[in-house]
Amino acid sequence: MDGPLHRAGRDDDPHGIRRSLLRDAVFARLLDNVLRGVYRRGQRMRLDTIAEDMRVSRTPVREALVPLETLRLVTVQRYVGVVVAHWTVDHMIERIRIARTMITDPSAGTAPCADRFDVAWLRECATEGGVFVELGSWWLRRNGAAVSADWLLSQRAVLDAFFTDDVALANGIDAVVARRERLSIADRATTAAERDDLEGCAASLVELADALIALPERFRAAA
Numbered sequence: 001m002d003g004p005l006h007r008a009g010r011d012d013d014p015h016g017i018r019r020s021l022l023r024d025a026v027f028a029r030l031l032d033n034v035l036r037g038v039y040r041r042g043q044r045m046r047l048d049t050i051a052e053d054m055r056v057s058r059t060p061v062r063e064a065l066v067p068l069e070t071l072r073l074v075t076v077q078r079y080v081g082v083v084v085a086h087w088t089v090d091h092m093i094e095r096i097r098i099a100r101t102m103i104t105d106p107s108a109g110t111a112p113c114a115d116r117f118d119v120a121w122l123r124e125c126a127t128e129g130g131v132f133v134e135l136g137s138w139w140l141r142r143n144g145a146a147v148s149a150d151w152l153l154s155q156r157a158v159l160d161a162f163f164t165d166d167v168a169l170a171n172g173i174d175a176v177v178a179r180r181e182r183l184s185i186a187d188r189a190t191t192a193a194e195r196d197d198l199e200g201c202a203a204s205l206v207e208l209a210d211a212l213i214a215l216p217e218r219f220r221a222a223a
Contacts, residue, residue: 042083128182134161137153173216
């Protein structure tokens with residue numbers, strides 16, 4: 001494990017961080033370790049060990065494991081505890097495929113929202129995967145598919161992290177391959193969203209989804 005989590009601020013945690021911020025920091029560290037294989041598939045995750053390594057209490061660790069379970073990266077097994085799920089690269093790509101289908105064939109369930117796209121929403125995105133999620137969830141909500149939008153937005157953390165250089169490489173993928181092309185597509189989707197051009201945004205999102213889906217196989221073929 002790396003060094004202790006950075007501490008700042010005050011409020012309701014004995015370590016000096018607001019409880020929600022501490023939980024989010026622990027979640028980010030756990031997510032990165034699971035995706036990079038620091039925690040191996042099938043490995044039991046001991047709360048006491050994690051808390052000691054990160055120099056936090058068990059509470060934020062326990063809370064951080066909840067979204068990891070929702071993302072199907074860990075499972076809670078009776079008499080065993082928390083175990084890293086046997087996820088694969090294909091499972092990650094399948095999330096993109098599902099989102100692509102939602103965009104090409106959106107299910108209308110609510111009235112379309114009138115919210116204009118705000119490019120500031122992309123500031124915290126580290127990769128094209130995160131941009132795809134933010135733009136896609138806005139597009140779905142704009143088209144009245146609120147349930148689909150909520151699901152896609154829930155995938156933001158894992159898809160944004162998965163396509164970072166170190167995580168991708170740990171899973172046999174060179175994320176640098178065709179990155180300029182993917183960024184160009186993401187820029188077109190963003191520009192269309194800012195113009196409220198839903199058709200143009202959807203076309204670029206589908207193109208970006210195809211590029212992300214093809215990335216693992218494209219790299220394997222090149223290798």
